[in-house]
Amino acid sequence: MPFSEAAQRELQEIIQRYPDKRSAMLPALAIAQREQGYLTPEAYQWVAEMLGTSPTWVASVASFYTMLRKEPAGRYLIQVCTNLSCSLLGARSLLDHLRERLGIDVGETTPDGLFTLTTVECLGSCATAPVMQVNERYYEQLTPERIDEILAGLRREAGTCGDDRVAEGQS
Amino acid sequence: MDKFLLRNVGVPDSHRIEVYLSRGGYESWRRALTTMQPQAVVDLVKSSGLRGRGGAGFPTGMKWSFVPQGVYPRYLVCNADEGEPGTCKDRVLMENDPHLVLEGIAISSYAIEAHLAFIYVRGEFTLSAERLEAAIAEARAQGFLGKNILGSGYDLDIVVHRGAGAYICGEETALLTSLEGERGNPRLKPPFPATEGLYRKPTVINNVETLANVPLIVQYGAEWYKSMGTEKSPGIKLFALSGQVKRPGVYELPLGTPLRTLIEEYGGGTLEDQPVKAVIPGGSSAPMLTAAHLDTPLDYESIAAAGSMLGSGAVIVITEGTCIVSVVRRLIEFYAHEDCGQCIPGREGIAWLARILERIEAGKGREEDLDLLLDICDGLSGRSLCPLGDAVVGPVRSSLKHFRDDYLAHIRTGQCVQPVAVTIA
């Protein structure tokens, strides 16, 4: 069983909130992703068992949602908004700056497994554009200088606290 | 003007219940629960003229009265999936004043006699979800939610449900399908959610901002609400101003405020004082307007008369020098990415629009392509299973009407002749 007791209990508790346990699908997938870094066949199996459905069905639902990752990502997933309000205020040059600083293209992960760079559709932060999200956190009104500071801060954070999730997600 | 919806934003710890209570919070909930019958709340909201702030502007009280008599359980769903490009107002409310959102949900649930309400929060909005969860725990601990609320005998639970990155789940029927644990495919209407919604039970779906207005209406009354705005678009609205302006932001204004006032007084004018080229007045699906429309009042009727829609109230400003072909292509690529693929007009139509726009932007277009774009719009609008099909045609048709020269320049010179393009290479 690749899923912890705690995850099991957490999901049980969430299921109770809904009149129909299938409604716990997205929360269940979110827990599975948090536990393993991305979604694996074991995750679909676990969710299917917990919700009384089939793994194929769970995989099909998961494939609909972009935040549910089917592949490992680096420790810091950098998502740059390229929708209109951000692009009108220079999202493209920020993206170029990030490519250059990280030495990777969009969709790639740095060799040390620290950063994955992607683009994302409107993050709902258009009045503080341009914007990017790193893991759960928003960074708004970005400039190239600000990006350098953020990257330096993340590198410091990664260097100081030993975290066993650093490598590309392992299952 | 005085702030109502944003009155607590900027107050230190505005998300905490002590602060909310110290500023008169939950008094409307207490009043509704202890002095009003559910029907009286529905009548009050009806007479205030409040219209849905999620995009369509549908009268809220009327929507509530569509719930069939005698059918239980009923559900209230708060649409917090805020994903329409340009729109960022609901997030401001959820992060800074989650108790106002909860109070609105509580009063509205009571009005429709629901005992379980869901808040479908956009997956990316971690802070919003955390603040709402914490606020629910605080409100429960103080007896504003849960069993036998304030001794009234009325029970209500509110569940925060997080999405997982799919714009289409903001469409109300797709939201329900997603909340039931499926792929977020929209459903055919009718049946409408009010009669057959979540788990096939009567369900009212309202936007965050719509619900946040309800405590204010209970507190100050329908006449007060109608004293602001216009006759058909009464009250106050949050406008998310973004794009090429000096002070983008979320501003609370009476409906009917001229577009120019929002851009010049609140937004401080355009960047480098460039002339306005285009304005998208109601989120990315709203047809574009031009500098000639700057004196249009921002209310549902006036913006419709100008050829667009007020939508979510997200105003995106585009100045001279920006290539409109690149703008439209960026938006259509967004729709192509977010389309659910379930119906043929939607899936094929949007994909073809994207392909043709790409070709035009790359300088490989033909003049016939412009008619082809319009043909595809005709095949899409009104023919798709869900309203996304209509949303997509807004930017295409309006840009071909007002900015045809930008398209022709691409086609005739084979390249972009504007200094700024928003294309992401």
Ligand SMILES: Cc1cc2nc3c(=O)[nH]c(=O)nc-3n(C[C@H](O)[C@H](O)[C@H](O)COP(=O)(O)O)c2cc1C
């Ligand atoms: C493609 C599409 C996306 C939508 N996205 C949202 C959204 O993010 N938030 C929202 O409140 N309404 C959205 N709507 C509108 C909802 O379908 C629905 O009309 C609204 O939630 C009703 O609430 P209201 O009456 O309070 O406006 C969307 C509609 C469509 C067609």
Ligand code: SF4
């Ligand atoms: S228009 Fe059709 S394919 Fe597109 S989102 Fe709506 S239902 Fe899905």
Ligand code: FES
């Ligand atoms: S366009 Fe970037 S956050 Fe909305």
